[in-house]
Amino acid sequence: MKLKLSSDSLILRIIRGNFLHYAPIMVVALAFGALCGLQWNSQAIPRPLPHGYESGHDSRVSLAIQHLEAEQEELKETIGRLRKQLDEYQQRAAVNREMLEEISRELARQKMLAGLLAVKGPGVQVILDDGQATPAAADPNVYLIHDYDLRDVVNLLWMAGSEAIAINDERVVATTSIYCVGSTIMVNDTRLSPPYLIRAIGDPSVQEALLYNPAYLREIKRKAELYGLRFEITEAKEMTLPAYKGSFPIRYARLGD
Amino acid sequence: MIQFHAQRRTISTSDADQIAIITSLVEANARLRQEVGALEDQLREYQQAAAGRGVLEALVDELNRVKIVNGLVEVSGPGIEVRLDGPINALDMQDLINELRNAGAEALALNDERLIVSSVVASAEDGTMILNGAKIVRPYVLRAIGQPETLEKALLRNGGLLAAIKKDYDGLDVTVTKRDKIILPVYKGAIAFKYATPVD
Numbered sequence: 386m387k388l389k390l391s392s393d394s395l396i397l398r399i400i401r402g403n404f405l406h407y408a409p410i411m412v413v414a415l416a417f418g419a420l421c422g423l424q425w426n427s428q429a430i431p432r433p434l435p436h437g438y439e440s441g442h443d444s445r446v447s448l449a450i451q452h453l454e455a456e457q458e459e460l461k462e463t464i465g466r467l468r469k470q471l472d473e474y475q476q477r478a479a480v481n482r483e484m485l486e487e488i489s490r491e492l493a494r495q496k497m498l499a500g501l502l503a504v505k506g507p508g509v510q511v512i513l514d515d516g517q518a519t520p521a522a523a524d525p526n527v528y529l530i531h532d533y534d535l536r537d538v539v540n541l542l543w544m545a546g547s548e549a550i551a552i553n554d555e556r557v558v559a560t561t562s563i564y565c566v567g568s569t570i571m572v573n574d575t576r577l578s579p580p581y582l583i584r585a586i587g588d589p590s591v592q593e594a595l596l597y598n599p600a601y602l603r604e605i606k607r608k609a610e611l612y613g614l615r616f617e618i619t620e621a622k623e624m625t626l627p628a629y630k631g632s633f634p635i636r637y638a639r640l641g642d
Numbered sequence: 643m644i645q646f647h648a649q650r651r652t653i654s655t656s657d658a659d660q661i662a663i664i665t666s667l668v669e670a671n672a673r674l675r676q677e678v679g680a681l682e683d684q685l686r687e688y689q690q691a692a693a694g695r696g697v698l699e700a701l702v703d704e705l706n707r708v709k710i711v712n713g714l715v716e717v718s719g720p721g722i723e724v725r726l727d728g729p730i731n732a733l734d735m736q737d738l739i740n741e742l743r744n745a746g747a748e749a750l751a752l753n754d755e756r757l758i759v760s761s762v763v764a765s766a767e768d769g770t771m772i773l774n775g776a777k778i779v780r781p782y783v784l785r786a787i788g789q790p791e792t793l794e795k796a797l798l799r800n801g802g803l804l805a806a807i808k809k810d811y812d813g814l815d816v817t818v819t820k821r822d823k824i825i826l827p828v829y830k831g832a833i834a835f836k837y838a839t840p841v842d
Binding site for chain 2: 446447449450453454456457460461463464467468470471474475477478481484485488489491492493495496497498499500501502503504505506507508533536537540541543544547548549557558559560561562563564586587588625626633634635636637638639640641642
């Protein structure tokens with residue numbers, strides 16, 4: 386199909402490729418159009434018509450009012466709905482915040498109890514070490530500190546109301562076992578080497594009363610006397626016990642019944 | 643066109659009213675739309691915060707786990723039951739508890755008393771035992787939650803603690819039973835820190 390081209394057709398000239406040549410004209414045309422549009426819009430709503438057109442004019446204006454009123458109603462409904470939703474969120478957030486605070490507080494307390502926090506306070510420290518005398522004919526076992534010796538001291542310190550206990554740098558926690566592999570004592574699956582330093586935070590007078598009580602730790606005291614086993618008790622005004630660094634693998638225990 | 647309308651601008655009273663109505667409606671609606679936008683923004687923030695509720699759930703999980711360790715919640719699970727009927731020393735009982743902990747016991751109880759970190763089995767004057775301030779009488783039933791086979795093997799191995807205890811006591815009847823489900827009570831004692839304070 387062959388187009389019939391008129392020489393003054395701007396559009397066609399542009400199509401033909403003389404765009405740049407006509408660019409200034411285009412800019413003016415576009416600006417004019419934009420201006421018209423702007424004017425049109427600003428005039429669009431309050432656009433009175435001659436009285437002769439009254440009825441048509443009225444219906445159009447009242448239609449606009451109706452539209453605007455309907456829009457307003459819708460907006461108000463939306464606002465009402467949003468405010469209600471927001472209020473629910475705000476209340477829930479307040480509850481969550483309270484819960485979060487309470488849980489955080491409780492968790493800190495439980496962590497303290499579990500030995501997951503480093504703690505400081507007064508107490509006693511007990512040093513235990515193998516006997517230095519050379520075993521002659523005697524059983525070499527009597528010169529050594531055994532896992533059960535450490536267990537007995539730790540248990541006695543708990544009995545004395547201690548609040549936190551550590552052996553060397555291992556904190557004694559609920560899952561801690563003190564046992565020996567050969568002649569090596571293990572605590573929290575960590576090898577300890579002598580001397581063994583047992584530190585317990587609590588009331589030193591109560592702790593010492595039990596430690597010195599001849600009814601307790603009889604075996605250790607006897608070995609200390611006979612074989613030079615080291616057993617020393619020192620009061621401490623303030624000491625810091627490290628936090629438990631191991632894990633609490635809970636694989637079988639479930640909450641509740 | 644613009645010219646055309648400008649020429650004919652003759653406004654009646656009712657027209658003025660209508661214009662006023664429309665103008666106020668347009669303005670009011672613009673304000674309302676702004677309010678909707680502001681409310682939607684706020685709501686979006688709360689919704690995003692609500693999506694972060696996983697934090698709360700993770701905290702609750704952690705809390706429950708630590709409470710299980712601390713003995714401050716009732717727990718259940720598989721494990722073993724060690725029944726000791728006869729005379730036995732509190733220290734040997736304590737060693738037995740240590741043995742079970744060493745074998746991976748996650749929670750323990752002796753008779754109706756949950757064992758927590760500071761629980762010590764002590765001998766009472768009358769030959770019975772005291773645990774958590776409560777009197778424990780025969781038969782002694784030590785229950786542990788954990789991998790049943792592992793716990794059982796630790797106790798029954800040759801030259802193990804239980805073998806030594808059996809040899810040491812005449813008339814001590816010991817039975818070890820694996821259980822699919824054991825329910826351990828919550829620790830009933832009070833816990834307070836008077837001397838220890840956390841280090842930040």
